[in-house]
Amino acid sequence: MQREQQLAVVEEAARRLAAYADRVRAAHANGTATREDVEDADLFATEAATAADDCHWLLQEQPKGWQWIFDCSVASARAEIGARVAADLEAEGWMTPERYARLDDDTRRILADYAAPWPPLWLFRPAPGALPRVINLFAGPGGWCEGIRAVLGVDLDMVGVDLSEDACATARAAGYRRIVASVTDLDPEHPALRWVVGLILSPPCQAFSPAGRRKGHEQAAIDLIRDVLLHVGAHAGFAMILDPKDNSWIRVPRSDYTWEEIREPLVELKDKRAGLMAEVAIWPLAMLAAGGRIEWVAMEQSSALPEEIETALRDQFEQAAWRHVEFTTLEASKYGTATRRRRRFLMAVRAGSPVIPTTPTEPIPVTSYAAALEWPAGEEVNTRGERPIDPATGRPKGGNCFSADKPGWCLTTKSRTWKRQSDGLRLNPPDAGRLIGFRADYPWQGSRSSAIEQAADVVSPVISAVVIGRLLGRYWEQPVREHLHRLYKTPLPEQHQVGPADLTPGGPVAAGRAEIPAQQPETLSRSA
Template sequence: MESTANEDHEEEEHQMRTLPPAVATAVHVATLARKAGRPIPPKVYAVLEAAADPWPAEWLLAPLPGDPIRVVELFAGPGGWSEGIAAVLGVKVDAVGVDISPDACATARAAGHRRICADITTLDPEHIALRHTVAVIISPPCPSFSIGGKLSGLEVRNIEILCDAICHVSEAAGFLPTDRIFDFHDEDDYDADGDCACAFGEGCRSPYAPRSGATWDDVREAAAGVSDPRIALMLEVVIWPLALQAAGAPIRWMAMEQSSNLPEDILEDLGVEFSCADWFYTSSEVLEAADYGLPSRRKRVYMIAARHYAPTVTRRIRPLPATAMAQALGWEPGERVNTRGNRPVDPKTGRAKGGNSFSADGPSWCLTGKSRTWKRESDGLRLTASEAGLLVGFRRSYPWQGSRTSAFQQAADVVSPVMAAIVLSGVMGAYGEALVRDYLAQLYDMDDMLTRDDYELVT
């Protein structure tokens, strides 16, 4: 499809930063070498590596036909989204994740996923190495919004500060719609009749106001007044996609995961900013992991936004048969899990006070970092990090790194690979329900997941 003059000028207005001459030469030489099937000369590669840092040197080169799409994962953790794409959906992507936790990065790397261990807010979303990025996946920390935290993200003042900062993003990116028409030309470019000699005619005018001049650090500073700095990290959900678009990257879609308590005001303002930049589709939905075959409860809100089309999020994925914790871990029926040690017994019920146990014959409670204290009541056997990972949808052999405390915290914070696959199946063009059922059947050794009479692929 041919682009309109307006679209062409949008691309001219929003272009990736010009490559320095030495880097441009290195890109040219490396591209020729790659097309010829030869290795990139070491001296050329060194130039690319220095210019792309901390991103892969190869990301400065344009993808060749058949190459997988490039995906940036922010707050990527130990690999939930990565496993959902690779292990559940079976889709190959060229992805790099960023996370501030050394242990989470070590886990992801041990599992074969690339990671940059860094504070996301210190990285430039318009870096020249991101010039060919197609998608962004973002999972900001949720303690400020979740019941397990202090709920500071639900305080009215914090919501107001964050929403006000969100509203500056499209302006900073140059996507603030305006009733005025801003020309790209000076007065001398027009003849006596007011006509422009530009080949695009009326199409040379932009529907957006010029970029405000605010840096991304300036935009982040607008949210500095929140009581918990983690609240302000929600800004990255819209900063990175719009910054990449403004810089000329072929960004197509973004996906986000956050606590189900995320205020509707924040979701609405995120959607407004995407619509300002002409993203065709934005949708959010709260999903409970236990409703999709996982043996642990975890309710989260997921958002998908796309520039050029409306992907299906969960329309092709129906709720799946429940999986019991005992079934997933290979325990006998009737087991109970103690979560808080020995506590006083309520004489009326005969059970410990304080809600410190639950039946393993259904999905487990939502895992937290304190799940490391869980033990089987029948013999006192403690839950292992491997079993915790299994409960949230990772294979038993997943290589959790760090201390026991760290491993359990990673499993508690991570996006389940199953939920990642469900959310991304639309934008990945995968038959999500069939793939998710197959993955769950193998993970929990449940043939009935595939042979149930009510199984029918939704198309």
């Protein structure tokens, strides 16, 4: 029965494409379609009819390997049906949430299957006034999201992707959308991503971080990642060669490789997580190659990211004509958080240059570990249990304590062992979150160890506001100071007025557009 239902899908695709070809021929007769349009439509209809005939034969004869061919035909048919339904609906006008809710169940099912795992509305051009669409890869429990919405005060139509069930559960409990999946299993050229304008990534840092085993710093690993990055731009169609005829630079056509084949050499890495740095170039360039409207990229990584990898990433963006590409190191405690967190950030803008700096107009007050948790002065934090005393210093060997009267050490996955030296009070998830800039009631999910690990890996919401504020042209300093005041009771300047919340709309994102104004078709087509 299941195979017969799948065969019905292939037959439905053939009927829909035949009807589409009829409409195109009628449009050609009325002068609203070209002869080439008719030929393309007829070709699609013929291929769909042939696929239906082939599936009938496969189901009847069942030759060796027929299941794989049959399943591929069914998947292709589902995509064809979804594409045709979406195109017909878009031709009738803007697809708003209200209009989508009025569609019949069967149509919504077709669109949901075609858009999966992304929101079905993302298949359509954003309606006037719709929020900018953003995807957040390696999204974690919500540091980027919290910084954008709760600190910066910006609403985005954003979906995050992460492999951790617990991290996704935390983000969902906080009101953020998550897809539980491996980033490399998803298609960066998915049709639902054509209207995404922002991309945020936080690839795992363990392969580069001093707290990890640093396998990503081995020269063989660096060379392999650089080589893969070199092929990213070429496969996406952005490689340039010198034309000997007139000494002009021309773009090389896209290669026939798949993105899986481009990534394949990375399996040789000793720490496979290092290879995920390739996604920083793969996703935005693939989205552009598929006709997408991506405008900006933000990435967070260990401050020890090798310079050679940074250079290779910069080269790929600049080769693809991105106007602004910068790497900068930001230390969270210098922006008022109660623990240190030094990270490397990429900020790339395709058209325009950022005008909001990442440095505050005046220093932000330092928050101590003790002040954040409302401890008395003079406390210490024990990080590694009881250790032998060094007779030369009179202190435990191994540096297992730090003063709580200043910003604490950077949280790591081992921070679950931290406790107050005076009475053994253990670090709990809400306190771990507060130390890095989350509100006290942030809904951490999973076990205590899992929640603290999530807090150790996440981007500080404060730094998220700084980075995204720079990219969106939003003044971030006043919202950050107000957030720190609510969180830690950090004093506010007597008169603190950085500037308006929004810059003048219009023009490139980095030149002042905080949102896509109206998102009319002509506006977006100019930014393509």
